[in-house]
Amino acid sequence: MDPAPASAEDVLHGLRWFWIAIQLIAPAPVALLAAWPLWRKGQMIFGNVAGTGVLFGTAFGLIFREHAELDLIIQRCLTDGFLCFPEPSAFTRFAIYAFISLFQVFSLFSFSLVVEHRIRQRNYAPEWRR
Numbered sequence: 001m002d003p004a005p006a007s008a009e010d011v012l013h014g015l016r017w018f019w020i021a022i023q024l025i026a027p028a029p030v031a032l033l034a035a036w037p038l039w040r041k042g043q044m045i046f047g048n049v050a051g052t053g054v055l056f057g058t059a060f061g062l063i064f065r066e067h068a069e070l071d072l073i074i075q076r077c078l079t080d081g082f083l084c085f086p087e088p089s090a091f092t093r094f095a096i097y098a099f100i101s102l103f104q105v106f107s108l109f110s111f112s113l114v115v116e117h118r119i120r121q122r123n124y125a126p127e128w129r130r
Helices: 008-012 017-025 027-040 044-080 090-122
Strands: none
Touching: 017 044, 017 090, 027 044, 027 090, 044 090
């Protein structure tokens, strides 16, 4: 999946920008596709839950992928008889995915408010709308 296999040194000392870009681009449209049918039926909360599940599920998946990759390389270092530490730390790497997902959830909820407002306005006669 990764465009070019990276060396252990590249993984330990630097961020995986390909996967960060995937987190930034891919889950948001999928979350909207999951939420939209429920929003159209007036089920705003269920739509938000469906979209949030997609966004946080993607973040968890990418965090687990990053953890597995780092763990494999660190175990290889220990097997070779020396210590190696990732830079930036694993926590920082995981936090990047989590915060991207959190901001996407905020955006999803904000967009759902706009959709809900438009759906409610359709139920009123044009002369009574604000």
